[in-house]
Amino acid sequence: MIFPDANMLAINDKRFVPFIAAEAIQTRIQELADQINQEYADRKPLIVVVLNGAFIFAADLMKNLTIPCEVTFIRVASYTATESTGQLRQILGLSETITGRDLIVIEDIVDTGLTICEVCDQLRSQQPASIAIATLLFKPTALKKSIDLHYVGFEIENRFVLGYGLDYDGIGRNTKDIMVLEE
Ligand SMILES: O=P(O)(O)OC[C@H]1O[C@H](OP(=O)(O)OP(=O)(O)O)[C@H](O)[C@@H]1O
Ligand SMILES: Nc1nc2[nH]cnc2c(=O)[nH]1
Numbered sequence: 585m586i587f588p589d590a591n592m593l594a595i596n597d598k599r600f601v602p603f604i605a606a607e608a609i610q611t612r613i614q615e616l617a618d619q620i621n622q623e624y625a626d627r628k629p630l631i632v633v634v635l636n637g638a639f640i641f642a643a644d645l646m647k648n649l650t651i652p653c654e655v656t657f658i659r660v661a662s663y664t665a666t667e668s669t670g671q672l673r674q675i676l677g678l679s680e681t682i683t684g685r686d687l688i689v690i691e692d693i694v695d696t697g698l699t700i701c702e703v704c705d706q707l708r709s710q711q712p713a714s715i716a717i718a719t720l721l722f723k724p725t726a727l728k729k730s731i732d733l734h735y736v737g738f739e740i741e742n743r744f745v746l747g748y749g750l751d752y753d754g755i756g757r758n759t760k761d762i763m764v765l766e767e
């Protein structure tokens with residue numbers, strides 16, 4: 585990945601080095617938004633942002649959308665509630681009726697895919713008209729569940745990344761560039 589202004593970020597014992605530059609991120613987001621603007625030209629999608637990680641990507645993507653759209657924010661509970669069917673993480677915060685709506689779910693990263701699969705399964709149970717996924721980052725070699733990703737910013741190798749919404753231990757979400765854990 586390219587990065588023009590070399591620098592380094594240290595958090596606790598970890599060192600992160602530049603990986604995807606802010607300019608490259610913004611250029612790619614504009615391309616994704618152009619695609620969404622075309623494909624949803626005659627629809628009014630509901631943008632479903634998965635907090636916390638996706639908040640910066642979602643904001644920049646939405647600024648480049650020219651179609652009418654609404655936005656809502658959900659969170660996947662970090663605790664697990666054991667039910668007879670197995671382990672289920674709840675979706676918190678969804679107050680809208682999504683039945684019959686065209687949903688675009690926004691994630692910062694699809695890694696194992698477990699989070700986005702859970703989110704989509706639970707959204708699907710309320711019978712939306714359609715669900716598309718937009719993720720800024722995708723680690724294909726880490727994927728544990730097969731999932732159809734409609735809008736992918738960057739496919740990356742299986743390394744821990746940080747910045748532009750992504751954290752390490754709660755820190756580091758506020759960088760304009762994406763950094764990677766130094767090997
Ligand atoms: O594909 P997966 O292996 O499930 O990983 C991806 C998820 O992990 C991160 O969220 P996290 O649960 O760490 O919470 P956060 O968004 O609040 O940082 C990221 O924002 C995705 O939601
Ligand atoms: N910060 C961060 N969070 C993640 N959640 C799943 N994969 C990652 C990653 O590579 N970095």
Ligand SMILES: [Mg+2]
Binds near residue numbers: 634635636637638
């Ligand atoms: Mg997340």
